[in-house]
Amino acid sequence: MGEGELKLLGMWASPYVIRVRIVLNQKGLKYEYFEEDLTNKSELLLKCNPIHKKVPVLIHNDRPICESSVILQYIDEAWSESGPSVLPTDPYEHAMARFWAVYIDDKMRSTLLGILGATTEEAKAVKITEAMSMLELLEEAFKKCSKGKPFFGGDTIGFLDVTLGSSLTWFKTIENLSEQKLLDETKFPELVEWAERFLSADCAKEVMPEVQKIEEYITVLKARSAAAAVASSK
Numbered sequence: 001m002g003e004g005e006l007k008l009l010g011m012w013a014s015p016y017v018i019r020v021r022i023v024l025n026q027k028g029l030k031y032e033y034f035e036e037d038l039t040n041k042s043e044l045l046l047k048c049n050p051i052h053k054k055v056p057v058l059i060h061n062d063r064p065i066c067e068s069s070v071i072l073q074y075i076d077e078a079w080s081e082s083g084p085s086v087l088p089t090d091p092y093e094h095a096m097a098r099f100w101a102v103y104i105d106d107k108m109r110s111t112l113l114g115i116l117g118a119t120t121e122e123a124k125a126v127k128i129t130e131a132m133s134m135l136e137l138l139e140e141a142f143k144k145c146s147k148g149k150p151f152f153g154g155d156t157i158g159f160l161d162v163t164l165g166s167s168l169t170w171f172k173t174i175e176n177l178s179e180q181k182l183l184d185e186t187k188f189p190e191l192v193e194w195a196e197r198f199l200s201a202d203c204a205k206e207v208m209p210e211v212q213k214i215e216e217y218i219t220v221l222k223a224r225s226a227a228a229a230v231a232s233s234k
Contacts, residue, residue, distance in 0.1 A: 049064065
């Protein structure tokens with residue numbers, strides 16, 4: 001099942017794409033990468049993901065798989081003998097990894113974007129407080145999931161590691177732009193040490209974007225949003 005041609009449609013700054021690329025690297029799989037312009041989506045993307053029209057999309061032997069969490073599970077099952085397992089084999093640990101991954105994607109992401117989008121200092125402070133509370137929960141989750149080992153997944157990078165780790169560059173970018181330390185080593189020592197290990201892993205280093213590039217990307221997005229608001233008011 002794990003044989004054949006692999007293609008990945010993605011966008012360089014997307015944490016959802018980054019996590020798929022990290023797992024592909026960790027599994028040692030060769031694939032062809034296609035960078036998408038999300039302001040002018042390709043016919044291939046629209047054909048492969050007609051419902052959501054989003055990246056990432058993994059194409060295996062001309063068959064598309066959409067949504068990052070679905071893609072990660074597919075890779076893990078299709079190439080179960082290549083590299084370490086992504087998802088825990090223990091049913092309870094598997095369930096906990098999925099639970100915290102949903103928490104990160106649903107709650108943490110919106111809070112981080114809320115810090116960037118805050119229009120007043122008061123609104124920003126509220127979102128920063130929310131983010132710190134979430135990181136406190138994730139600090140405890142790491143202790144329980146890792147069981148004293150280097151990663152959420154144990155000895156190797158796993159599902160929960162790539163779910164949170166794929167956003168680490170965004171964390172640093174938001175820290176810079178908001179002038180607020182989020183991953184504070186005095187408050188979250190376990191998470192900070194985990195982040196250093198994650199970012200130093202070869203499978204992650206190859207695909208994690210630079211903070212400066214993310215900052216420039218955010219500047220472009222804000223400029224587009226401002227221009228669109230002006231245009232709609234006329």
